[in-house]
Amino acid sequence: MPSSDDGTVKEPINREPDMSHLVQSFLTPSESQPSKTADDTQVAYDRNHGPIQHIDPLAHKLTIKSEATTISVDLVLSVDDLKTKFRQHTVQCALQCAGNRRHEMRSRVKEVSGIDWGDGAVMNAEWTGPLLRDVLIHAGLSPKTMHEGLHVQMECNATEVQDDEWYGSSVPLDVVMDEEREVVLALEMNDTPLPDRHGGPVRSVIPGIIGARSVKWLDTIVLSSRESQNHYQQHDYKVLPPEATSPEKAEELGLWDKTPAMQDNPINSVVAVPGEDGETLVRRDDGKVRIAGYAIPKGKDGPVVRVQVSIDRGGSWYDATIMDGGDDHTTHPANRGKPRGKFNWVLWEVYVPAEPGEGVDIWSKATDRGGNTMSEVKGTWNLRGVGYNALEGRVGIKID
Numbered sequence: 146m147p148s149s150d151d152g153t154v155k156e157p158i159n160r161e162p163d164m165s166h167l168v169q170s171f172l173t174p175s176e177s178q179p180s181k182t183a184d185d186t187q188v189a190y191d192r193n194h195g196p197i198q199h200i201d202p203l204a205h206k207l208t209i210k211s212e213a214t215t216i217s218v219d220l221v222l223s224v225d226d227l228k229t230k231f232r233q234h235t236v237q238c239a240l241q242c243a244g245n246r247r248h249e250m251r252s253r254v255k256e257v258s259g260i261d262w263g264d265g266a267v268m269n270a271e272w273t274g275p276l277l278r279d280v281l282i283h284a285g286l287s288p289k290t291m292h293e294g295l296h297v298q299m300e301c302n303a304t305e306v307q308d309d310e311w312y313g314s315s316v317p318l319d320v321v322m323d324e325e326r327e328v329v330l331a332l333e334m335n336d337t338p339l340p341d342r343h344g345g346p347v348r349s350v351i352p353g354i355i356g357a358r359s360v361k362w363l364d365t366i367v368l369s370s371r372e373s374q375n376h377y378q379q380h381d382y383k384v385l386p387p388e389a390t391s392p393e394k395a396e397e398l399g400l401w402d403k404t405p406a407m408q409d410n411p412i413n414s415v416v417a418v419p420g421e422d423g424e425t426l427v428r429r430d431d432g433k434v435r436i437a438g439y440a441i442p443k444g445k446d447g448p449v450v451r452v453q454v455s456i457d458r459g460g461s462w463y464d465a466t467i468m469d470g471g472d473d474h475t476t477h478p479a480n481r482g483k484p485r486g487k488f489n490w491v492l493w494e495v496y497v498p499a500e501p502g503e504g505v506d507i508w509s510k511a512t513d514r515g516g517n518t519m520s521e522v523k524g525t526w527n528l529r530g531v532g533y534n535a536l537e538g539r540v541g542i543k544i545d
Protein backbone atom coordinates (compact mmCIF):
# COMPACT_ATOMS: atom_id res chain seq x y z
CA MET A 146 0.00 0.00 0.00
CA PRO A 147 1.50 3.39 -0.95
CA SER A 148 2.33 5.63 2.00
CA SER A 149 -0.22 8.17 0.75
CA ASP A 150 -2.75 5.61 1.96
CA ASP A 151 -1.38 5.69 5.50
CA GLY A 152 -3.23 8.79 6.61
CA THR A 153 -2.02 11.38 9.09
CA VAL A 154 -2.73 12.24 12.70
CA LYS A 155 -5.31 14.78 11.58
CA GLU A 156 -6.72 12.68 8.78
CA PRO A 157 -6.41 8.99 9.50
CA ILE A 158 -7.62 6.24 7.15
CA ASN A 159 -11.10 5.05 7.94
CA ARG A 160 -13.07 3.03 5.42
CA GLU A 161 -15.49 0.21 5.09
CA PRO A 162 -16.39 -2.20 2.31
CA ASP A 163 -19.76 -2.20 0.66
CA MET A 164 -22.29 -4.54 2.18
CA SER A 165 -22.75 -7.02 -0.63
CA HIS A 166 -18.97 -7.42 -0.89
CA LEU A 167 -18.55 -7.88 2.84
CA VAL A 168 -20.95 -10.81 3.20
CA GLN A 169 -19.43 -12.73 0.30
CA SER A 170 -17.05 -14.63 2.53
CA PHE A 171 -17.22 -16.11 5.99
CA LEU A 172 -13.64 -15.03 6.69
CA THR A 173 -13.06 -11.44 5.62
CA PRO A 174 -9.91 -11.04 3.50
CA SER A 175 -7.62 -8.20 4.55
CA GLU A 176 -7.59 -7.20 0.92
CA SER A 177 -9.33 -8.76 -2.03
CA GLN A 178 -7.65 -9.61 -5.30
CA PRO A 179 -6.92 -6.45 -7.28
CA SER A 180 -9.83 -5.70 -9.58
CA LYS A 181 -10.91 -3.10 -12.11
CA THR A 182 -11.86 -0.39 -9.68
CA ALA A 183 -9.39 0.63 -7.00
CA ASP A 184 -12.16 0.92 -4.43
CA ASP A 185 -12.86 -2.71 -4.87
CA THR A 186 -9.51 -3.98 -3.62
CA GLN A 187 -10.09 -3.39 0.06
CA VAL A 188 -12.38 -5.61 2.05
CA ALA A 189 -11.71 -5.55 5.81
CA TYR A 190 -12.58 -2.17 7.30
CA ASP A 191 -9.88 0.19 8.58
CA ARG A 192 -10.31 2.20 11.75
CA ASN A 193 -7.42 4.42 12.73
CA HIS A 194 -7.01 7.28 15.14
CA GLY A 195 -3.60 8.08 13.66
CA PRO A 196 -1.43 7.10 10.69
CA ILE A 197 -0.94 3.44 9.73
CA GLN A 198 2.46 2.26 11.00
CA HIS A 199 5.09 0.23 9.17
CA ILE A 200 7.20 -1.45 11.81
CA ASP A 201 10.28 -3.58 11.24
CA PRO A 202 9.37 -6.93 12.84
CA LEU A 203 13.04 -7.67 13.52
CA ALA A 204 13.47 -4.53 15.58
CA HIS A 205 10.08 -4.57 17.33
CA LYS A 206 9.88 -5.24 21.07
CA LEU A 207 6.93 -5.94 23.35
CA THR A 208 7.47 -4.82 26.95
CA ILE A 209 5.40 -6.36 29.74
CA LYS A 210 5.43 -4.70 33.14
CA SER A 211 3.29 -4.06 36.19
CA GLU A 212 2.28 -1.01 38.18
CA ALA A 213 0.06 -3.08 40.48
CA THR A 214 1.62 -3.55 43.90
CA THR A 215 0.42 -7.15 44.15
CA ILE A 216 1.99 -8.32 40.90
CA SER A 217 5.49 -8.28 39.57
CA VAL A 218 6.00 -9.08 35.94
CA ASP A 219 8.86 -7.86 33.87
CA LEU A 220 9.67 -9.08 30.40
CA VAL A 221 10.72 -7.84 27.00
CA LEU A 222 9.89 -10.06 24.02
CA SER A 223 10.81 -9.90 20.36
CA VAL A 224 8.37 -10.90 17.63
CA ASP A 225 10.44 -14.05 17.17
CA ASP A 226 10.04 -14.81 20.91
CA LEU A 227 6.27 -14.45 20.56
CA LYS A 228 6.35 -16.89 17.68
CA THR A 229 8.77 -19.49 18.96
CA LYS A 230 8.59 -19.46 22.77
CA PHE A 231 4.84 -19.96 23.06
CA ARG A 232 2.25 -22.38 21.79
CA GLN A 233 0.51 -20.68 18.85
CA HIS A 234 -3.25 -20.42 19.14
CA THR A 235 -5.76 -19.64 16.41
CA VAL A 236 -9.06 -17.95 17.14
CA GLN A 237 -11.75 -16.89 14.70
CA CYS A 238 -13.73 -13.87 15.74
CA ALA A 239 -15.68 -10.91 14.54
CA LEU A 240 -13.87 -7.62 15.10
CA GLN A 241 -16.26 -4.72 15.06
CA CYS A 242 -15.93 -1.02 15.66
CA ALA A 243 -18.30 0.15 18.39
CA GLY A 244 -19.47 2.83 15.94
CA ASN A 245 -20.70 0.30 13.38
CA ARG A 246 -24.27 1.23 12.21
CA ARG A 247 -23.81 4.81 13.46
CA HIS A 248 -25.37 6.22 10.30
CA GLU A 249 -28.65 4.50 11.18
CA MET A 250 -28.72 6.00 14.67
CA ARG A 251 -27.87 9.41 13.25
CA SER A 252 -30.43 9.34 10.46
CA ARG A 253 -33.29 7.55 12.22
CA VAL A 254 -33.03 8.62 15.86
CA LYS A 255 -31.08 11.85 16.28
CA GLU A 256 -27.77 13.39 15.21
CA VAL A 257 -24.70 11.92 16.96
CA SER A 258 -21.01 12.78 16.89
CA GLY A 259 -18.59 10.45 15.12
CA ILE A 260 -17.56 8.96 11.78
CA ASP A 261 -20.52 8.20 9.59
CA TRP A 262 -20.12 4.42 9.52
CA GLY A 263 -22.64 2.40 7.61
CA ASP A 264 -22.89 -1.29 8.51
CA GLY A 265 -19.47 -2.42 7.31
CA ALA A 266 -17.14 -1.49 10.19
CA VAL A 267 -16.76 -5.17 10.95
CA MET A 268 -14.75 -8.16 9.78
CA ASN A 269 -14.67 -11.83 10.68
CA ALA A 270 -11.13 -13.16 10.62
CA GLU A 271 -8.78 -15.83 11.87
CA TRP A 272 -6.02 -14.64 14.17
CA THR A 273 -2.95 -16.62 15.21
CA GLY A 274 -0.33 -16.00 17.87
CA PRO A 275 0.36 -16.80 21.52
CA LEU A 276 -2.43 -16.54 24.08
CA LEU A 277 -1.89 -13.39 26.13
CA ARG A 278 -2.69 -15.55 29.15
CA ASP A 279 0.35 -17.76 28.48
CA VAL A 280 2.57 -14.73 27.90
CA LEU A 281 1.55 -13.13 31.21
CA ILE A 282 2.13 -16.39 33.08
CA HIS A 283 5.55 -16.67 31.44
CA ALA A 284 6.24 -13.10 32.52
CA GLY A 285 5.68 -14.09 36.13
CA LEU A 286 1.93 -13.77 36.76
CA SER A 287 0.63 -16.59 38.92
CA PRO A 288 -2.58 -18.02 37.45
CA LYS A 289 -3.86 -18.09 41.02
CA THR A 290 -3.48 -14.33 41.54
CA MET A 291 -6.67 -12.55 42.52
CA HIS A 292 -7.72 -10.80 39.35
CA GLU A 293 -10.40 -8.62 40.79
CA GLY A 294 -9.86 -4.92 40.23
CA LEU A 295 -6.88 -5.50 37.96
CA HIS A 296 -6.63 -4.43 34.35
CA VAL A 297 -4.45 -5.27 31.39
CA GLN A 298 -3.47 -2.04 29.69
CA MET A 299 -2.26 -2.24 26.10
CA GLU A 300 -0.35 0.52 24.32
CA CYS A 301 0.94 1.57 20.96
CA ASN A 302 3.49 4.34 21.42
CA ALA A 303 4.67 4.39 17.81
CA THR A 304 2.63 7.42 16.85
CA GLU A 305 0.63 10.29 18.15
CA VAL A 306 -3.13 9.94 17.53
CA GLN A 307 -5.97 12.42 17.07
CA ASP A 308 -6.79 12.95 20.74
CA ASP A 309 -3.77 11.65 22.62
CA GLU A 310 -0.01 11.18 22.41
CA TRP A 311 -0.36 7.40 22.02
CA TYR A 312 -3.12 4.83 21.52
CA GLY A 313 -4.16 2.64 24.41
CA SER A 314 -6.93 0.52 25.84
CA SER A 315 -7.49 -1.92 28.67
CA VAL A 316 -9.61 -4.92 29.54
CA PRO A 317 -10.10 -6.51 32.95
CA LEU A 318 -7.39 -9.09 33.80
CA ASP A 319 -10.23 -11.60 34.25
CA VAL A 320 -10.97 -11.41 30.53
CA VAL A 321 -7.39 -12.18 29.59
CA MET A 322 -7.02 -15.04 32.09
CA ASP A 323 -10.37 -16.57 31.09
CA GLU A 324 -9.50 -19.65 29.01
CA GLU A 325 -12.83 -19.34 27.22
CA ARG A 326 -11.91 -15.89 25.90
CA GLU A 327 -8.88 -16.90 23.79
CA VAL A 328 -7.24 -13.46 23.87
CA VAL A 329 -4.29 -13.65 21.47
CA LEU A 330 -1.33 -11.51 20.52
CA ALA A 331 -1.95 -11.90 16.82
CA LEU A 332 1.03 -12.30 14.50
CA GLU A 333 -1.06 -13.65 11.63
CA MET A 334 -4.39 -12.81 10.09
CA ASN A 335 -6.09 -15.44 7.92
CA ASP A 336 -2.89 -17.51 7.73
CA THR A 337 -0.62 -14.73 6.51
CA PRO A 338 1.64 -12.36 8.46
CA LEU A 339 -0.48 -9.64 10.06
CA PRO A 340 -0.66 -6.80 7.49
CA ASP A 341 0.62 -3.38 8.58
CA ARG A 342 -2.89 -1.99 8.10
CA HIS A 343 -4.25 -4.30 10.75
CA GLY A 344 -1.48 -3.78 13.29
CA GLY A 345 1.54 -5.83 12.16
CA PRO A 346 3.82 -7.16 13.45
CA VAL A 347 1.64 -7.72 16.53
CA ARG A 348 -1.75 -6.63 17.82
CA SER A 349 -3.94 -7.81 20.63
CA VAL A 350 -7.21 -9.47 19.60
CA ILE A 351 -9.86 -9.58 22.30
CA PRO A 352 -12.67 -11.80 21.01
CA GLY A 353 -16.20 -10.63 21.81
CA ILE A 354 -15.08 -7.13 22.80
CA ILE A 355 -15.34 -3.90 20.79
CA GLY A 356 -12.55 -3.34 18.26
CA ALA A 357 -11.16 -0.32 20.11
CA ARG A 358 -9.63 -2.61 22.75
CA SER A 359 -7.66 -4.70 20.22
CA VAL A 360 -4.53 -2.54 20.01
CA LYS A 361 -2.61 -2.49 16.75
CA TRP A 362 1.21 -2.14 16.62
CA LEU A 363 1.23 -3.25 20.25
CA ASP A 364 4.46 -2.38 22.09
CA THR A 365 3.61 -2.25 25.80
CA ILE A 366 1.43 -4.20 28.22
CA VAL A 367 0.96 -2.93 31.76
CA LEU A 368 -0.83 -4.79 34.55
CA SER A 369 -2.46 -2.18 36.72
CA SER A 370 -5.06 -1.53 39.39
CA ARG A 371 -6.63 1.03 37.09
CA GLU A 372 -7.91 1.11 33.54
CA SER A 373 -5.89 2.59 30.72
CA GLN A 374 -5.87 6.36 31.14
CA ASN A 375 -5.78 6.83 27.37
CA HIS A 376 -8.34 9.14 25.79
CA TYR A 377 -9.97 6.26 23.91
CA GLN A 378 -10.61 4.32 27.11
CA GLN A 379 -11.72 7.29 29.21
CA HIS A 380 -13.28 9.85 26.87
CA ASP A 381 -14.55 7.83 23.95
CA TYR A 382 -16.20 4.43 23.33
CA LYS A 383 -18.76 4.82 26.10
CA VAL A 384 -22.56 4.60 25.89
CA LEU A 385 -23.24 7.95 27.52
CA PRO A 386 -26.65 8.39 29.19
CA PRO A 387 -29.24 10.56 27.39
CA GLU A 388 -28.43 13.58 29.65
CA ALA A 389 -25.22 13.86 27.67
CA THR A 390 -26.85 15.93 24.95
CA SER A 391 -23.62 17.58 23.77
CA PRO A 392 -19.89 17.13 24.35
CA GLU A 393 -19.94 20.20 26.64
CA LYS A 394 -22.83 18.82 28.67
CA ALA A 395 -21.07 15.45 29.04
CA GLU A 396 -18.01 17.24 30.45
CA GLU A 397 -20.01 19.57 32.66
CA LEU A 398 -21.94 16.70 34.27
CA GLY A 399 -18.81 14.55 34.63
CA LEU A 400 -20.51 11.83 32.59
CA TRP A 401 -17.38 10.44 30.99
CA ASP A 402 -16.05 9.49 34.42
CA LYS A 403 -19.38 8.10 35.58
CA THR A 404 -19.97 5.90 32.53
CA PRO A 405 -18.19 2.55 32.18
CA ALA A 406 -15.92 1.91 29.19
CA MET A 407 -17.60 -0.36 26.63
CA GLN A 408 -16.29 -3.90 26.56
CA ASP A 409 -18.52 -6.68 25.13
CA ASN A 410 -20.08 -6.24 21.71
CA PRO A 411 -23.86 -6.17 21.98
CA ILE A 412 -25.82 -8.83 20.10
CA ASN A 413 -26.55 -7.55 16.62
CA SER A 414 -27.92 -8.44 13.23
CA VAL A 415 -27.49 -6.43 10.05
CA VAL A 416 -29.32 -6.59 6.73
CA ALA A 417 -26.69 -6.60 3.98
CA VAL A 418 -28.94 -7.55 1.05
CA PRO A 419 -30.50 -5.11 0.29
CA GLY A 420 -27.46 -3.07 1.29
CA GLU A 421 -28.98 0.42 1.19
CA ASP A 422 -32.23 2.04 2.21
CA GLY A 423 -34.53 2.67 -0.74
CA GLU A 424 -33.19 -0.21 -2.88
CA THR A 425 -35.42 -2.47 -4.95
CA LEU A 426 -35.79 -6.19 -4.29
CA VAL A 427 -36.97 -8.24 -7.24
CA ARG A 428 -39.35 -11.12 -6.51
CA ARG A 429 -38.45 -14.57 -7.80
CA ASP A 430 -40.92 -16.71 -9.74
CA ASP A 431 -42.25 -18.15 -6.49
CA GLY A 432 -43.09 -14.66 -5.22
CA LYS A 433 -40.30 -14.56 -2.64
CA VAL A 434 -37.46 -12.08 -2.15
CA ARG A 435 -33.98 -12.94 -0.90
CA ILE A 436 -32.77 -11.07 2.19
CA ALA A 437 -29.33 -11.74 3.67
CA GLY A 438 -26.97 -10.37 6.29
CA TYR A 439 -24.68 -11.09 9.21
CA ALA A 440 -25.19 -11.40 12.94
CA ILE A 441 -22.84 -11.09 15.91
CA PRO A 442 -23.26 -12.55 19.40
CA LYS A 443 -22.92 -10.68 22.67
CA GLY A 444 -19.47 -10.99 24.23
CA LYS A 445 -18.59 -14.64 24.78
CA ASP A 446 -22.22 -15.80 24.67
CA GLY A 447 -22.04 -16.89 21.04
CA PRO A 448 -22.56 -18.33 18.61
CA VAL A 449 -25.69 -16.75 17.22
CA VAL A 450 -28.20 -19.61 17.08
CA ARG A 451 -31.22 -17.94 15.48
CA VAL A 452 -31.93 -15.08 13.09
CA GLN A 453 -35.46 -13.95 12.24
CA VAL A 454 -36.56 -11.49 9.60
CA SER A 455 -39.73 -9.45 9.25
CA ILE A 456 -40.89 -7.29 6.34
CA ASP A 457 -44.10 -6.13 8.04
CA ARG A 458 -42.66 -4.33 11.05
CA GLY A 459 -42.73 -7.32 13.36
CA GLY A 460 -46.15 -8.71 12.37
CA SER A 461 -44.70 -11.97 11.10
CA TRP A 462 -41.19 -13.35 11.41
CA TYR A 463 -39.33 -15.79 9.15
CA ASP A 464 -36.44 -17.90 10.39
CA ALA A 465 -33.31 -17.32 8.34
CA THR A 466 -30.89 -20.07 7.39
CA ILE A 467 -27.55 -19.70 9.11
CA MET A 468 -25.07 -20.36 6.35
CA ASP A 469 -22.22 -22.20 7.95
CA GLY A 470 -23.39 -25.72 7.43
CA GLY A 471 -21.05 -26.49 4.57
CA ASP A 472 -22.03 -23.80 2.12
CA ASP A 473 -19.05 -23.53 -0.24
CA HIS A 474 -19.54 -19.85 -0.77
CA THR A 475 -19.52 -18.76 2.82
CA THR A 476 -17.72 -21.39 4.82
CA HIS A 477 -14.00 -21.57 5.29
CA PRO A 478 -12.91 -25.09 4.28
CA ALA A 479 -11.31 -25.56 7.70
CA ASN A 480 -14.68 -25.00 9.36
CA ARG A 481 -16.81 -27.44 7.42
CA GLY A 482 -18.47 -29.91 9.72
CA LYS A 483 -17.14 -28.16 12.83
CA PRO A 484 -19.37 -26.59 15.44
CA ARG A 485 -19.85 -22.88 14.93
CA GLY A 486 -17.18 -20.87 16.75
CA LYS A 487 -18.62 -18.77 19.52
CA PHE A 488 -16.86 -15.54 18.56
CA ASN A 489 -17.55 -15.74 14.82
CA TRP A 490 -20.23 -13.83 13.10
CA VAL A 491 -22.84 -15.85 11.23
CA LEU A 492 -23.94 -15.11 7.71
CA TRP A 493 -27.64 -15.69 7.10
CA GLU A 494 -30.19 -15.65 4.31
CA VAL A 495 -33.94 -16.07 4.00
CA TYR A 496 -36.54 -16.12 1.22
CA VAL A 497 -39.62 -14.21 2.29
CA PRO A 498 -42.95 -14.17 0.43
CA ALA A 499 -43.69 -10.57 -0.58
CA GLU A 500 -46.27 -8.60 -2.53
CA PRO A 501 -45.11 -5.86 -4.90
CA GLY A 502 -45.08 -2.53 -3.10
CA GLU A 503 -43.08 0.40 -1.80
CA GLY A 504 -41.90 1.70 1.53
CA VAL A 505 -41.18 -1.73 2.99
CA ASP A 506 -39.02 -1.87 6.12
CA ILE A 507 -36.88 -4.90 6.83
CA TRP A 508 -36.13 -5.90 10.39
CA SER A 509 -33.75 -8.63 11.55
CA LYS A 510 -33.33 -10.11 14.98
CA ALA A 511 -30.53 -12.35 16.27
CA THR A 512 -30.49 -14.55 19.36
CA ASP A 513 -27.30 -16.12 20.68
CA ARG A 514 -26.52 -19.28 22.68
CA GLY A 515 -26.62 -17.22 25.88
CA GLY A 516 -30.23 -16.21 25.11
CA ASN A 517 -29.38 -12.58 24.39
CA THR A 518 -31.64 -11.11 21.76
CA MET A 519 -32.54 -7.76 20.18
CA SER A 520 -35.62 -5.86 21.23
CA GLU A 521 -35.44 -2.18 20.31
CA VAL A 522 -37.03 -1.17 17.02
CA LYS A 523 -35.14 2.11 16.58
CA GLY A 524 -32.58 1.88 19.36
CA THR A 525 -31.75 4.27 22.18
CA TRP A 526 -29.79 7.36 21.29
CA ASN A 527 -26.36 8.08 22.78
CA LEU A 528 -24.13 11.04 22.00
CA ARG A 529 -21.33 9.05 20.35
CA GLY A 530 -23.65 6.73 18.46
CA VAL A 531 -21.99 3.56 19.72
CA GLY A 532 -23.37 0.07 20.27
CA TYR A 533 -26.32 0.53 17.91
CA ASN A 534 -28.31 -2.69 17.57
CA ALA A 535 -31.81 -1.78 16.50
CA LEU A 536 -34.14 -4.32 14.85
CA GLU A 537 -34.88 -1.92 12.01
CA GLY A 538 -32.41 -2.80 9.27
CA ARG A 539 -33.41 -1.29 5.93
CA VAL A 540 -36.18 1.17 5.30
CA GLY A 541 -38.07 2.32 2.21
CA ILE A 542 -37.42 -0.84 0.19
CA LYS A 543 -39.33 -1.31 -3.05
CA ILE A 544 -40.55 -4.79 -3.95
CA ASP A 545 -40.92 -5.43 -7.65
Ligand SMILES: Nc1nc2c(c(=O)[nH]1)N[C@H]1C(S)=C(S)[C@@H](COP(=O)(O)O)O[C@H]1N2
Binds near residue numbers: 189191195306343355
Ligand atom coordinates in the same frame (compact mmCIF):
# COMPACT_ATOMS: atom_id res chain seq x y z
N1 LIG B 1 -2.72 1.45 17.70
C1 LIG B 1 -4.02 1.53 17.37
N2 LIG B 1 -4.81 0.48 17.62
C2 LIG B 1 -6.13 0.54 17.31
C3 LIG B 1 -6.70 1.71 16.75
C4 LIG B 1 -5.84 2.80 16.51
O1 LIG B 1 -6.25 3.86 16.02
N3 LIG B 1 -4.51 2.68 16.83
N4 LIG B 1 -8.05 1.74 16.47
C5 LIG B 1 -8.89 0.81 17.23
C6 LIG B 1 -10.26 0.75 16.77
S1 LIG B 1 -11.28 1.98 17.28
C7 LIG B 1 -10.73 -0.32 16.05
S2 LIG B 1 -12.37 -0.46 15.68
C8 LIG B 1 -9.81 -1.37 15.54
C9 LIG B 1 -9.85 -1.41 14.03
O2 LIG B 1 -9.01 -2.40 13.52
P1 LIG B 1 -8.69 -2.47 11.97
O3 LIG B 1 -8.17 -1.17 11.49
O4 LIG B 1 -7.74 -3.61 11.83
O5 LIG B 1 -10.00 -2.77 11.30
O6 LIG B 1 -8.48 -1.16 15.95
C10 LIG B 1 -8.30 -0.59 17.24
N5 LIG B 1 -6.88 -0.55 17.55
Ligand SMILES: [Mo]
Binds near residue numbers: 243244357
Ligand atom coordinates in the same frame (compact mmCIF):
# COMPACT_ATOMS: atom_id res chain seq x y z
MO1 LIG C 1 -13.44 1.43 16.76
